[in-house]
Each structure stands twice: as structure tokens, then as C-alpha cells.
Amino acid sequence: MEKKSKVLIIGATGRLGFHLAKFSIENFHPTFVLIRDSSFCDPNKQDKIQSLSTAGATLLKGSLEDEKSLFEAVKQVDVVICSIPSKQVLDQKLLIRIIKQAGCIKRFIPSEFGADPDRTQISGMDNNFYSRRSEIRRLIEAEGIPYTYICCNLFMTYLLPCLVQPGLKTPPRDKVTIFGDGNTKGVFVKDVDVAAFTISALDDPHTLNKVLYLRPPGNVYSMNELVETWESKIGKKLEKIYVPGEELLKQIKETPYPDNMELIFIYSIFVKGDHTYFDIESSGGMDGTQLYPHLKYTTISEHLDTLL
Incomplete structure (x- = not known):
């Protein structure tokens, strides 16, 4: 069996981060999760932390603001996945510096998990929501850090x-x-399915330094x-x-x-069609459902059944 990359997940007590950690463990990746001190005392997060620990994750204390803990965590792995909330994306700047310094990371998947920030057509009206993500992309590329950007468009829990x-x-x-x-068409993907596609992509040479788009048929x-x-x-x-x-x-x-x-x-x-106005192949990106046809996912119709 080929050697699986060691994975660090930042934001593992969040909804997407928890699924990312679970899929990483289930796919036999040695999985490390960075947990803030305060999270161990948070009743909303304790069950998730315990569940991940029981499943086999290595718990590391630290945060995106703590340089020492961040460096120690990054040095132990091959891949870093960040899934912090949208409003905190610029908090990845120190992490990028640490990844560059550590020199051991084969792949960084930053916190994006939405529409492609470089292809949205609403600049100037989104209160820098997408420009902050683009800023992180440019920083990663300037430092020569190997990456994969995941563009899943909308989670099914939103709208x-x-x-x-x-x-x-x-x-x-x-x-x-x-x-x-x-x-005009939009795309909705369930967060647990986004996690499955992300973990499938992290060791895949096809997705290295590429944008992975999720536009599953039925979604x-x-x-x-x-x-x-x-x-x-x-x-x-x-x-x-x-x-x-x-x-x-x-x-x-x-x-x-x-x-x-x-x-x-x-x-x-x-109105603008920011999820679907461009062709994935000619944009130089990769199509997740073509790369990983074996992955099962929830369709929009199936999700609407749960709302009846």
C-alpha cells in the first residue's frame, strides 16, 4: 500500500473541519488536529475533540496566533488543511510563513471552500469577502508553496x-x-461531500498547484x-x-x-453566474466529479426531500 501523507487539520472543531478530520482518518492518513486551549473547555466542542481522539487523531494544542505551537505542528506533517471561518481567512498569514520556514509541506489546502475568488464578478460590492481569499492565494504562490484550492461553491446549509x-x-x-x-445556475454541495473530495485530492498529482472545482451533476x-x-x-x-x-x-x-x-x-x-459562467477545463482547473467518480454525494433533490 502506498504511503499516505501525514495531515494537519486546522479548524477541526468546525463543521467542515470535523468532516475533513474524520475522512482523513478513515482514509488511513496519520491525522493531526490543532486545537486551541479554550476548545477543550467548550462544551460544544468537547464531544468532537473526544470523537476525533477516539477515532485515532493526534491532538496538538496550539492556534494560528501561536508561532511556536504552529511550527511544531507543521514540522510533523506533509499536508496542511485549513478550514477556519471566512471572516478569519487573513489569519492564515503566519501559517503560510511557518509552512515556508518548515520546508517540509508537500501540499497546503487553504481555507476557501466557496466560489473561486479569482473569478467572481462582484469586486467592490462584497466588502472584500473574496479579495481577502485572493490575497492569501497570491501569498501562497509568491512563497512557492505547493497548493490545491478547493472551490465547492455553496454549502447546502446556506440559502x-x-x-x-x-x-x-x-x-x-x-x-x-x-x-x-x-x-442562471448555482452549485450547492453538502459539507460532508466537500470533505470527501478534499481528502481524495490531497495526495493526487493531478490536483497539485490547481484549483479543484466541485460541480457534481444533480447539484x-x-x-x-x-x-x-x-x-x-x-x-x-x-x-x-x-x-x-x-x-x-x-x-x-x-x-x-x-x-x-x-x-x-x-x-x-x-444573476452574474459566478459559479458556472466559465468552463472548468479551459480555465486550467480540475473537475472533482470527473477525477473521483467513485465518490457518492447528496444531490439537491435528495436534500430538498429532507426539508419536506
């Missing part, structure tokens, strides 16, 4: 549970707002298709209200930050 209806918690059963013309839907699928599941037609792109832009400008971020993402995805 899909309300059928892309800001302000709602569950899908509508009477009337629905459709943004744009309703034909790429327009708003019209989402509504139609939901209507067929509840056996009822919904009243449709169409909001053109210009009207959505007006709503974004009139809504203060950060309350307008949901509307900005909807504009990016379902």
Missing part, C-alpha cells in the same frame, strides 16, 4: 434550506421570489429548476415574483452591511 428566500428559515409553500431571469440548479423541483415535491404550484438584477442591486445598496451579504451572494450566483 438552500429556504430555497434562496432571504429572511425565511424553511422553503416557501405559497409564493416565491426568483432573482434575475431564473435561468447545479437554476432558481427556476429549484422552484420546479420543490413544487413537484409538495404537489403545488407557487406564485412567482421575479426580481430583475437591477432591482436586486438597488436592494443591496439600500441594505446596510453585513445584512446585505446574503443578497450579494444571490446576485453573484444567480
